[in-house]
Amino acid sequence: MLSQPETSEALSGGSTGRALVIHPVSKTPPGRVSNQVASRSTGARLDEAVGLARAIRLDVIRAEVASVSRPRPSSFLGSGTVENFAELISEYEIGLAIIDAALSPVQQRNLERRWQAKVIDRTGLILEIFGERARTHEGRLQVELAALTYQRSRLVRSWTHLERQRGGFGFLGGPGESQLEIDRRLIGERIARLKRDLDATRRTRALHRKARRRVPYPVVALVGYTNAGKSTLFNQLTRSSVTAGDMLFATLDPTMRRLGLPSGRQVILSDTVGFISDLPTHLVAAFRATLEEVTEADIIVHVRDAHHPDSEAQRSDVLNVLADLGLDQPTEDGLIEAMNKIDLLDPTTRLGIAQQRLRNSQNVALSAVTGEGCDGLIEMIDRRLESASRVVRLDVPLTDGKTLAWIYQRGEVLGRRDDNEAAHISARLPEEDIARLRHRQRLH
Known part of the structure; x- marks a missing residue:
């Protein structure tokens, strides 16, 4: 969140939950072809942005499309568009403006100052949703890593999600905002720790996948x-x-x-x-x-x-x-x-x-x-x-424990009969594994 002395309520006469959704659309100069996906309609994109906002129970008061010839480095939107939205935000007592695009920290900060309302971009909104929805320990680690990576270049923001009773990661602001800024060193240390924890999680998942292959x-x-x-x-x-x-x-x-x-x-x-x-x-x-x-x-x-x-x-x-x-x-x-x-x-x-x-x-x-x-x-x-597998019969010497273990790990053993010399196995195996066994002349 922006580390300004004002709280979200002071930034606007309206509640942070009263939201304006803005979907920017690039203007295409005459004679040029738009680089937007032709099959994706502007209306559908705006509806999706509204759906994202409502996913965390925001009260979307207005949803607007804004034409953008070229994103302004200072405000993303053109000056006239910024002023028009300033009037709308004031009239409807809107406390939160969502820009359905990626904003730089400078653009975000300048829009907040002009509109006297909280501003978040598409990335911040998605992270807010993920922060609220994560339920498992792994999910929370993953979202926090993404949120801190996003925040690292935005040192004008404060880390307040740990103090919030609702879920999410604090991009929307809220009562009791502490204004405590995180410096780059603290964020870097936390990111490093999260990456270590997630690396351990990845290794655990790999072990689980290996165990499932043994079933399989x-x-x-x-x-x-x-x-x-x-x-x-x-x-x-x-x-x-x-x-x-x-x-x-x-x-x-x-x-x-x-x-x-x-x-x-x-x-x-x-x-x-x-x-x-x-x-x-x-x-x-x-x-x-x-x-x-x-x-x-x-x-x-x-x-x-x-x-x-x-x-x-x-x-x-x-x-x-x-x-x-x-x-x-x-x-x-x-x-x-x-x-x-x-x-x-x-x-x-x-x-x-x-x-x-x-x-x-x-x-x-x-x-x-x-x-x-x-x-x-x-x-x-x-x-x-x-179609990706078939049943084969195998005669494997009882002394060849390595091959027996490999068959159980890679295939579905349907039947087995042992005598003094070999294990006679009926198993369903993937075609690539059958080829490996054929090379060793163990198939009938």
């Missing part, structure tokens, strides 16, 4: 844009009750459950944090330990909101985040696109999705709310895993 259960990870319905689908498939709702980032901490498939095979289903456009890079870095679960998955189910007008643009955003994690192009066998919320579609649109399904074997249409199509998703997962 294939891992199926649900990914998708925030509010696409991942957690609702997770609950529908596993009969669980993880937090789900019609809001952005309803789920932050990852959840795993065992899921039985029609073939009798057991898999681990993982629900992960939702993605969003312009996700801060340091937030992706902080959550890398969690998101690495996705890259280790045997199958990724990309849950898409088929009812959203920007579904294709959201798809690109999700694939870009996966690419940032090192998963450049999921294979056809390793990716399923679940077109969710078909219960909200009109008959014509539903027919179009059904026709698309005929052209693309990676797609399945469903409703996580009604359950329609969910059996088809489960069957598709089962078929994908079936």
Whole structure:
């Protein structure tokens, strides 16, 4: 928060909870092509920004689009636009202005001084949401690391979230703000400590993944844009009750459950944090330990909101985040696109999705709310895993304990009979492991 002598209440006659959302749109000079994503509408982007604000129960009084020819170094917005919003903020007694873009500390500070209201940018708002939603120890460490990385270049802010009764990380201000500034050394020390703790967490996760491989259960990870319905689908498939709702980032901490498939095979289903456009890079870095679960998955189910007008643009955003994690192009066998919320579609649109399904074997249409199509998703997962492995018979000398252990670690042992010389095993193994064993001439 800004380390000015005024509290949030002194900055404005209005409450910090009364918010104005501003979505900047770049003006395109005549004869030039806009670099904005053509399929992402301005209205949808503004609605998303409002949804982010309401995710932490802010009272959005006004939501406006602002044209920006070129971001001003001092205020981001043009002087005329700044004055127009100053009048609006005063008239509606708004205490918080949210700029749906990345602001520099100088821009943020100058806007606050002119508007006499708290100002946060898109990154600060997302971090505030994550700070409020994190429930596990790991989740809180990850969000705090991202928040401090964000704050490090903003030494005009104060570290007050530890004193706040509500969740979040203090970007919104609030009663009792201490005004204590954090210097670079203290932030650096805390960041170093958080990184050590998260490195330990990453090692623990790696051990857990190694243990799961010994069982082994294939891992199926649900990914998708925030509010696409991942957690609702997770609950529908596993009969669980993880937090789900019609809001952005309803789920932050990852959840795993065992899921039985029609073939009798057991898999681990993982629900992960939702993605969003312009996700801060340091937030992706902080959550890398969690998101690495996705890259280790045997199958990724990309849950898409088929009812959203920007579904294709959201798809690109999700694939870009996966690419940032090192998963450049999921294979056809390793990716399923679940077109969710078909219960909200009109008959014509539903027919179009059904026709698309005929052209693309990676797609399945469903409703996580009604359950329609969910059996088809489960069957598709089962078929994908079936095609990626097969059952073989193995004769392994009892003295070759290393190979026996390797088979149990890498495959699903369906049966075993021992005699005086060998273990005769029937096992389901991935094709790449079968090739390794064939090289050692142990297959029949």
